[in-house]
Amino acid sequence: GAVVSQHPSWVICKSGTSVKIECRSLDFQATTMFWYRQFPKQSLMLMATSNEGSKATYEQGVEKDKFLINHASLTLSTLTVTSAHPEDSSFYICSARASLGTRFYEQYFGPGTRLTVT
Amino acid sequence: AQSVSQHNHHVILSEAASLELGCNYSYGGTVNLFWYVQYPGQHLQLLLKYFSGDPLVKGIKGFEAEFIKSKFSFNLRKPSVQWSDTAEYFCAVKGAAGNKLTFGGGTRVLVKP
Numbered sequence: 001g002a003v004v005s006q007h008p009s010w011v012i013c014k015s016g017t018s019v020k021i022e023c024r025s026l027d028f029q030a031t032t033m034f035w036y037r038q039f040p041k042q043s044l045m046l047m048a049t050s051n052e053g054s055k056a057t058y059e060q061g062v063e064k065d066k067f068l069i070n071h072a073s074l075t076l077s078t079l080t081v082t083s084a085h086p087e088d089s090s091f092y093i094c095s096a097r098a099s100l101g102t103r104f105y106e107q108y109f110g111p112g113t114r115l116t117v118t
Numbered sequence: 119a120q121s122v123s124q125h126n127h128h129v130i131l132s133e134a135a136s137l138e139l140g141c142n143y144s145y146g147g148t149v150n151l152f153w154y155v156q157y158p159g160q161h162l163q164l165l166l167k168y169f170s171g172d173p174l175v176k177g178i179k180g181f182e183a184e185f186i187k188s189k190f191s192f193n194l195r196k197p198s199v200q201w202s203d204t205a206e207y208f209c210a211v212k213g214a215a216g217n218k219l220t221f222g223g224g225t226r227v228l229v230k231p
Binding site: 004032034042043044045046049093095106107108109110111112 | 154208
């Protein structure tokens with residue numbers, strides 16, 4: 001199946017610093033990528049929808065200045081958590097939706113990035 | 119706004135038992151429905167999906183789901199589970215014309231060998 005990678009898989013940072021998480025679609029092009037947040041023992045909550053070459057669309061309650069999203073190419077989207085605080089500690093999952101081909105419109109998920117802010 | 123409700127948070131059963139996980143959704147239009155599975159330590163994988171046509175959908179690994187429009191339900195079933203089916207299962211819905219996938223709270227399934 002299609003592969004979506006995330007880097008890093010696990011990161012610890014100090015409060016007040018910024019962390020960048022990368023999401024790559026390895027074998028398909030993705031015009032649209034999605035960023036989710038998953039709290040322990042809870043479901044995935046959509047944070048934002050990232051479209052290649054344009055500004056991301058954020059869900060209600062998600063601070064766009066805190067969670068910066070850049071989707072500069074058809075295979076890469078990044079999420080930067082700025083001025084991280086302990087309450088930002090969570091599991092961040094990206095998803096990429098195939099733009100064309102036999103996988104058109106299928107949505108594939110990355111393995112997630114666990115962020116711990118100390 | 120669309121929403122998804124999964125009735126069971128935890129299910130424990132023995133190998134060879136039958137499994138049924140409930141999923142109800144709320145949405146005022148045509149929907150696309152999905153079941154995803156997340157095995158321990160792994161990423162979400164698509165089990166099956168319904169877009170249109172036959173409301174009984176067959177997916178991978180022997181799973182099937184039935185879309186009952188009148189009940190706004192999309193329950194997942196497997197006749198005989200294996201230990202390897204231990205995982206968390208998520209139901210999700212997307213408006214047919216929309217972009218946003220909304221997930222249910224998930225059901226953790228533990229299959230005892």
